[in-house]
Amino acid sequence: MNVKEYIESGILELYVAGQLSEDENLKVAEHASLYPDVQKEIIAIEASILALSKTAAPKMPLDFAKVYDKIKNLNSFKVVPLKENKTNWTSYMGWAASILLIIGGAYLYNQNEKLQSQIEVVEGQRINLEEQISDAKTSLAKSEDLLSTIRDKNITVIPLGGQEVSPTSYAKVYWNKKEEKLYIDAQGLPEPPDGMVYQVWSLKLNPLTPTSVGLLEDFIEDDNRIFNLTNANASEAFGITLEPAGGSKSPNLEQLYTLGVVSSS
Amino acid sequence: MQLEELITRFQQKDTFAFERLHSMYAENICGVINTIVKDDNLAEEICQDVFVKVWNNALSYNSSKGRFFTWIVNIARNAAIDVMRSKNYKNQKKNLSADYFVSILESKSEGEEKEVNTKGLHSLVSKLKEKCIQVIELLYFKGYTQKEVSEELDIPVGTVKTRNRSCISQLRENMQL
Numbered sequence: 001m002n003v004k005e006y007i008e009s010g011i012l013e014l015y016v017a018g019q020l021s022e023d024e025n026l027k028v029a030e031h032a033s034l035y036p037d038v039q040k041e042i043i044a045i046e047a048s049i050l051a052l053s054k055t056a057a058p059k060m061p062l063d064f065a066k067v068y069d070k071i072k073n074l075n076s077f078k079v080v081p082l083k084e085n086k087t088n089w090t091s092y093m094g095w096a097a098s099i100l101l102i103i104g105g106a107y108l109y110n111q112n113e114k115l116q117s118q119i120e121v122v123e124g125q126r127i128n129l130e131e132q133i134s135d136a137k138t139s140l141a142k143s144e145d146l147l148s149t150i151r152d153k154n155i156t157v158i159p160l161g162g163q164e165v166s167p168t169s170y171a172k173v174y175w176n177k178k179e180e181k182l183y184i185d186a187q188g189l190p191e192p193p194d195g196m197v198y199q200v201w202s203l204k205l206n207p208l209t210p211t212s213v214g215l216l217e218d219f220i221e222d223d224n225r226i227f228n229l230t231n232a233n234a235s236e237a238f239g240i241t242l243e244p245a246g247g248s249k250s251p252n253l254e255q256l257y258t259l260g261v262v263s264s265s
Numbered sequence: 266m267q268l269e270e271l272i273t274r275f276q277q278k279d280t281f282a283f284e285r286l287h288s289m290y291a292e293n294i295c296g297v298i299n300t301i302v303k304d305d306n307l308a309e310e311i312c313q314d315v316f317v318k319v320w321n322n323a324l325s326y327n328s329s330k331g332r333f334f335t336w337i338v339n340i341a342r343n344a345a346i347d348v349m350r351s352k353n354y355k356n357q358k359k360n361l362s363a364d365y366f367v368s369i370l371e372s373k374s375e376g377e378e379k380e381v382n383t384k385g386l387h388s389l390v391s392k393l394k395e396k397c398i399q400v401i402e403l404l405y406f407k408g409y410t411q412k413e414v415s416e417e418l419d420i421p422v423g424t425v426k427t428r429n430r431s432c433i434s435q436l437r438e439n440m441q442l
Contacts, residue, residue, distance in 0.1 A: 008430070009426075009430075010426040010427060010429060010430035013426075013429050013430050013433050014404075014411075014426065014429070015331060015332070015335075016331075016332055016334075016335055016405075017335070017404045017405050017429075018331050018332075018335040018336075018338065018339055018408070019404065019410065019411060020331065022329040022330070023329075025328065025329050025330065025331045026328060026329050028331075029328040029329075029331075042332070044437060045433055045437075046332055046334055046335075047437075047440070048433055048436045048437045048440060049293075049334075049401075049405050049433075050290075050293045050334065051389060051436075051440055052389065052390070052401065052405075052436060053292075053293040053294075053296040053297045053300075053338075053405070053406065054292045054293050054296050055296065055389065055390055056296035056297070056299045056300045056406075057292040057293070057295050057296035057299065058295050058296075058299055058305035058306070058308045058309045058312075059305055060305060060306075060309055062287075062291040062292060062295055062309065062312065064284045064287045064288065064291070066313050067287060067313050067316040067317060067320075068280065068284070070313060070314075070317045071280070071317055071320050074317065074321065
């Protein structure tokens with residue numbers, strides 16, 4: 001680039017006057033940084049304009065303090081948006097906190113529901129256990145009752161042996177003559193077929209006279225297979241036959257399962 | 266401190282750097298404003314606001330805007346013209362050129378003879394040809410484009426650039442005296 005021509009073109013005067021476009025300004029600044037003569041020329045032109053503009057300056061001291069005060073005031077006003085930002089920030093915090101609270105609340109509600117249902121389950125289990133305990137107590141009481149009954153000195157024990165129909169069957173009769181009570185231990189009898197029931201007979205041997213003492217009802221449902229009956233007869237033997245539901249008036253001897261004679265004491 | 270460094274610090278909101286820049290340019294900027302409003306008190310008032318604006322817009326300055334002084338002059342000129350318009354001066358941009366700033370200087374020097382520099386400044390201007398004063402004032406202080414200057418002074422556009430160059434040269438010579 002011919003620096004002299006460039007300077008004499010008058011572009012630098014226009015540059016100082018602010019008459020150039022932004023691109024042209026950047027180009028001039030670049031040339032100024034490359035060529036000291038260009039930079040010197042620009043400064044000289046600016047100096048002349050500075051001198052000339054100074055001649056029109058107001059006849060009074062131009063105190064920076066006044067400008068400074070205005071800047072400070074503006075800055076103190078600018079504190080306001082900062083405060084607004086702070087409130088915004090706290091409001092964001094507020095939102096965040098309330099969202100957390102909702103999430104926390106939902107979590108606790110959920111936990112509470114879970115615990116509630118667990119409590120219900122446990123409560124159910126507790127009731128079951130109580131029932132089991134009460135059943136066990138009842139069962140124990142029954143067993144103790146049974147035991148004391150069997151151990152009673154007035155009890156006569158009559159073993160009933162299996163007969164032709166069912167040789168493996170057996171039963172025991174505990175007979176309290178004084179209280180006229182019979183306890184049949186039917187543990188050794190098979191479950192009766194549907195529509196059939198075991199019937200207990202008191203027998204007189206001479207002549208053979210059977211008298212129905214009662215039915216072993218609900219045989220399958222009864223766990224300990226101990227049945228309570230009443231017997232006021234002067235029995236000499238006991239037999240158990242399988243009869244149609246409801247029982248029969250006279251025993252079907254073909255279906256005689258067990259039989260035993262009362263030993264004379 | 267170099268001008269570039271001062272400007273950088275000023276852009277970083279260094280008030281000391283800004284004070285230095287203010288002391289460097291306040292008279293010139295206030296002077297440019299006064300060539301438009303022709304009222305010392307009003308010019309001083311506008312000038313303060315211009316420097317506040319300069320401070321607030323510090324970061325918008327870069328070398329694509331030209332010289333730092335040129336950038337401030339632009340802000341100052343616009344501020345002065347805005348005030349003139351808002352005050353219903355009816356002075357359209359072109360009407361602002363009715364008197365040239367020589368009148369300010371002349372009225373000023375009447376009571377200020379004692380000041381050392383005034384006479385020098387006075388001679389600086391008085392030795393300029395009137396056509397030079399016109400071109401320089403329109404281009405530098407009032408922000409006319411070359412085309413607007415050519416219309417205002419009724420000279421070809423091409424002549425504005427060369428006349429401006431020669432007038433500035435003359436002004437620089439006068440400064441040597």
